[in-house]
Amino acid sequence: MILVADNLQITLPVIAAAVEHRDPAPIQKRVKECESAGAQAIDINSGPLTKQPEKKMAFLVETVQSVTRLPLLLDTSNPCAIEAGLKAAQNCTVPPIINGFSLEPQKLAQILPLAKKYHADIIGYLLTPDSQVPVDEADCISVALELYEKFQAAGLANDQLIIDPVVAPVIWENGVRHNQSVVSVIRNLSDILGFDVKTIAGISNLTTGKIPLGKKLLMEESFLPVLAGAGLSMALLNVFHTRTLQIARACDALLNPGVFSWANL
Amino acid sequence: MILVADNLQITLPVIAAAVEHRDPAPIQKRVKECESAGAQAIDINSGPLTKQPEKKMAFLVETVQSVTRLPLLLDTSNPCAIEAGLKAAQNCTVPPIINGFSLEPQKLAQILPLAKKYHADIIGYLLTPDSQVPVDEADCISVALELYEKFQAAGLANDQLIIDPVVAPVIWENGVRHNQSVVSVIRNLSDILGFDVKTIAGISNLTTGKIPLGKKLLMEESFLPVLAGAGLSMALLNVFHTRTLQIARACDALLNPGVFSWANL
Numbered sequence: 001m002i003l004v005a006d007n008l009q010i011t012l013p014v015i016a017a018a019v020e021h022r023d024p025a026p027i028q029k030r031v032k033e034c035e036s037a038g039a040q041a042i043d044i045n046s047g048p049l050t051k052q053p054e055k056k057m058a059f060l061v062e063t064v065q066s067v068t069r070l071p072l073l074l075d076t077s078n079p080c081a082i083e084a085g086l087k088a089a090q091n092c093t094v095p096p097i098i099n100g101f102s103l104e105p106q107k108l109a110q111i112l113p114l115a116k117k118y119h120a121d122i123i124g125y126l127l128t129p130d131s132q133v134p135v136d137e138a139d140c141i142s143v144a145l146e147l148y149e150k151f152q153a154a155g156l157a158n159d160q161l162i163i164d165p166v167v168a169p170v171i172w173e174n175g176v177r178h179n180q181s182v183v184s185v186i187r188n189l190s191d192i193l194g195f196d197v198k199t200i201a202g203i204s205n206l207t208t209g210k211i212p213l214g215k216k217l218l219m220e221e222s223f224l225p226v227l228a229g230a231g232l233s234m235a236l237l238n239v240f241h242t243r244t245l246q247i248a249r250a251c252d253a254l255l256n257p258g259v260f261s262w263a264n265l
Numbered sequence: 266m267i268l269v270a271d272n273l274q275i276t277l278p279v280i281a282a283a284v285e286h287r288d289p290a291p292i293q294k295r296v297k298e299c300e301s302a303g304a305q306a307i308d309i310n311s312g313p314l315t316k317q318p319e320k321k322m323a324f325l326v327e328t329v330q331s332v333t334r335l336p337l338l339l340d341t342s343n344p345c346a347i348e349a350g351l352k353a354a355q356n357c358t359v360p361p362i363i364n365g366f367s368l369e370p371q372k373l374a375q376i377l378p379l380a381k382k383y384h385a386d387i388i389g390y391l392l393t394p395d396s397q398v399p400v401d402e403a404d405c406i407s408v409a410l411e412l413y414e415k416f417q418a419a420g421l422a423n424d425q426l427i428i429d430p431v432v433a434p435v436i437w438e439n440g441v442r443h444n445q446s447v448v449s450v451i452r453n454l455s456d457i458l459g460f461d462v463k464t465i466a467g468i469s470n471l472t473t474g475k476i477p478l479g480k481k482l483l484m485e486e487s488f489l490p491v492l493a494g495a496g497l498s499m500a501l502l503n504v505f506h507t508r509t510l511q512i513a514r515a516c517d518a519l520l521n522p523g524v525f526s527w528a529n530l
Contacts, residue, residue, distance in 0.1 A: 176519060183494060183520075222515035225487050226494035229448060250487035254441060255448075 001228055001252055004073060005039035005239040006204055008064070010047040019046070019056050024063040031064050037239040038249075042068065043099065044085070045075040054084035061088040061096070072096040073123070073236075079110035086118040095120040100164060103129040103146060112154045123162045123200055124151060126185065133166055137181035140165060141192060144185065148193055162198040162234065163189060169208040170219060179206070179223070187230040201227055203237040203244070220244045225251050266493055266517055269338060270304035270504040271469055273329070275312040284311070284321050289328040296329050302504040303514075307333065308364065309350070310340040319349035326353040326361070337361040338388070338501075344375035351383040360385040365429060368394040368411060377419045388427045388465055389416060391450065398431055402446035405430060406457060409450065413458055427463040427499065428454060434473040435484060444471070444488070452495040466492050468502040468509070485509045490516050 008030055010016050018026040031042055042064055049056050057074070061084075064072060074085040074096045082098055089096050098115055100123030101107040115122035124147045126140050127133060134140045144163060151161055165182040168175040182201065189197045206223055207216040221244055224235060228251035239245060273295055275281050283291040296307055307329055314321050322339070326349075329337060339350040339361045347363055354361050363380055365388030366372040380387035389412045391405050392398060399405045409428060416426055430447040433440040447466065454462045471488055472481040486509050489500060493516035504510060 170519065176521075179519065218511055218515050219519070221486065222490050222512045223519055225490035226516065226519065229491035229494045246483055247487045250483050251491065254435065254444065254484070254488055254491065256441075 001232055001248055002040045002234040003038060003239060003245065003248055004041040004043050004200070004234055004236045005034035005037075006043050006045065006202065006236045007034050007039075007238055007240060008042055009045040010049075011045075019060065022059055024059075024066065027060065027063045028067045031067050034239050035068050035070060037242070038245045039070060039239045041071040041073060041097075041234070043073040043075045043236055044096075046078075046081060047076065048078050049076060049081045050078075053078045053081035057081040057085040058088040061085045065089065065092065073099040075099040077107070077111075079114065082111060082114055083118075086114060086120060090118075097162065098122040100125055100162075101147075102127045102131065103143065103150070104131055105129065108150055112150065112156075115160055116155050119160075121160045121162055121198075122151075122156070123164050124148075126163065126165045133168055133178055134181075136177075137184050140181050140185045141188075144189060144192070158195045159198075162200050164200045164202070167201050167203065167205040167223075170206055171209055171211075183226060183230045186227060186232050190231075198233040199231070200234040200236060201232055203227075203235055217241060217243065221247050224248055228252070228255055266497055266513060267305045267499040268303060268504060268510060268513055269306040269308050269465070269499055269501045270299035270302075271308050271310065271467065271501045272299050272304075272503060272505065273307055274310040275314075276310075284325065287324055289324075289331065292325065292328045293332045296332050299504050300333050300335060302507070303510045304335060304504045306336040306338060306362075306499070308338040308340045308501055309361075311343075311346060312341060313343050314341060314346045315343075318343045318346035322346040322350040323353040326350045330354065330357070338364040340364040342372070342376075344379065347376060347379055348383075351379060351385060355383075362427065363387040365390055365427075366412075367392045367396065368408065368415070369396055370394065373415055377415065377421075380425060381420050384425075386425045386427055386463075387416075387421070388429050389413075391428065391430045398433055398443055399446075401442075402449050405446050405450045406453075409454060409457070423460045424463075427465050429465045429467070432466050432468065432470040432488075435471055436474055436476075448491060448495045451492060451497050455496075463498040464496070465499040465501060466497055468492075468500055482506060482508065486512050489513055493517070493520055 014026050044060050046057055071094055074082050085096055095118050098120050101111045102125040126143045134143050165185040167182055168178040186199045203220050203224055207219050279291050309325050311322055336359055339347050360383050363385050366376045367390040391408045399408050430450040432447055433443040451464045468485050468489055472484050
């Protein structure tokens with residue numbers, strides 16, 4: 001399971017100010033902290049970047065890459081920003097992962113083709129065309145099939161696809177029920193689509209809202225192994241939650257074939 | 266998921282002495298501590314009880330029942346001790362669970378019939394007739410089918426069966442691989458046998474041996490949610506491991522339908 005830091009977000013005032021003033025230092029500091037904490041990839045969550053999307057995303061990618069060789073995810077709904085990020089990273093060995101597309105018409109038209117153009121992996125969200133969470137597991141699967149059809153029609157190779165079944169906050173009325181579908185989808189999608197489908201889940205989504213940190217951590221620590229047991233490939237999470245990361249590594253040791261070693265924990 | 270305390274063991278000197286001298290106080294104290302810690306059932310692990318098995322098991326059952334109304338498990342390979350325990354508990358609303366039988370000929374002949382005679386649930390271990398762990402998942406399933414055949418032939422009802430796929434220590438050469446089979450078996454057994462099969466797993470088995478407590482806890486906390494996600498019905502564990510119990514309750518809240526409430530955690 002690859003651990004992707006969700007800690008680089010434009011919603012953090014220090015990051016917003018750094019982007020606004022093109023000041024690399026706070027961004028570099030945070031990225032280094034993520035890598036030290038155990039991040040294996042960095043999600044650059046820039047938000048929609050309504051003003052100067054190209055310049056800002058290029059600045060972000062260049063700044064992050066100045067201090068790390070970890071893979072990047074470009075997490076924005078703005079196709080101009082994504083393309084600028086992909087261009088800024090063209091010297092990398094692996095293109096950034098596009099995060100992401102869905103059945104939303106604008107994303108199909110403007111974001112999905114970028115994966116083809118830049119040979120990038122792309123995350124596909126299991127959301128309805130109007131960006132709602134599907135009602136039940138059958139609807140999730142139906143969305144996944146439609147999403148895969150669009151993905152194939154765009155001329156992409158199976159190994160470029162990463163499915164995000166969208167973890168719901170537990171406080172949503174149907175949050176727990178939906179998350180049961182999320183677990184099933186992660187477990188069954190490879191059988192359904194007929195190839196080894198990579199999956200990603202946003203662990204922090206589980207506890208969105210004003211919830212005491214202790215309870216957030218308990219939820220994360222409990223749910224992440226459930227997802228790992230279902231076969232999750234990538235977890236997007238707060239890498240500063242030390243125990244959650246220890247548990248993620250323990251899950252890898254427990255769930256992957258190979259000689260077990262306490263030293264890996 | 267029902268949490269069964271594995272904390273009442275004859276291997277503990279204080280419990281061994283209490284049984285030897287028919288001194289109820291240390292046993293009662295420990296059982297009360299287990300219940301306070303969150304135990305939902307008590308495993309009476311008496312060992313083989315080679316001397317005075319009937320008297321000792323009757324003493325144990327009466328002593329435990331003098332301080333709790335929690336369900337009991339009679340955890341011994343000695344059929345005389347099991348029968349004495351079942352007799353001592355005959356005034357209970359639910360007979361103790363017999364823990365347990367396997368394909369071992371002596372257990373089939375002497376322990377399995379007790380479940381019929383006393384209308385008790387019984388745990389069936391997925392072990393070969395010579396008490397070895399099956400090699401792989403296909404072998405586990407094959408053992409489960411044979412075990413179920415013997416169980417049916419003994420005239421028992423499906424809801425009396427609880428399958429224990431036998432968690433292996435991670436330090437065993439094939440421990441991790443075997444435990445992957447354990448997870449699959451828990452997930453798939455109901456489909457294979459065609460009814461809702463109850464399952465139990467001994468969590469402490471995972472870290473048998475001289476392993477630092479911190480690493481034991483990390484393993485438990487990581488593996489228990491994986492088992493819960495696969496549908497485990499009962500977990501046999503050290504209920505004094507507070508965080509593991511919190512995680513078990515969080516898994517219940519996350520994996521069971523119904524309205525989520527932080528208050529349940």
